Amino acid sequence: EMKLKDLKAKNYLFQSLDKSILKTITQKETSKQLWDSMKLKCRGNARVKRAQLNRLRRDFEVLAMKQGESITDYFSRVMTVANDMRNYGEDVDDVKIVEKILRTL
Incomplete structure (x- = not known):
């Protein structure tokens, strides 16, 4: 059940991302890791x-x-x-x- 929800969340995130960003974060295993990675990339230092x-x-x-x-x-x-x-x-x-x-x- 949780694995299915995580896969759905990852799918929604993948659909909403630009391909250039998607290429750099596809190796993340969970939707939480994917989301955290996106936040870091978009936040800037x-x-x-x-x-x-x-x-x-x-x-x-x-x-x-x-x-x-x-x-x-x-x-x-x-x-x-x-x-x-x-x-x-x-x-x-x-x-x-x-x-x-x-x-x-």
Whole structure:
């Protein structure tokens, strides 16, 4: 029963992966090992993540509304950077985002 569930889980994972990634992880025996391997490959190392977060912080700080840009487009740009920062673990609260938008209109 457990072996069958594990095989089904591995099958679902294999179906959802790009072939280039699949080639590097097919030797894993269980779905748990496969999942853990995928997490490591997609996570990146700490230094790369820190560098990406620093770049996003800098991007957020220098964001300003462009000449002729609609408020909707500017809001979308700010939210994209803020959400990317959140995805890297940064605590970006809504107040900070609203203040940023109002300061740079």
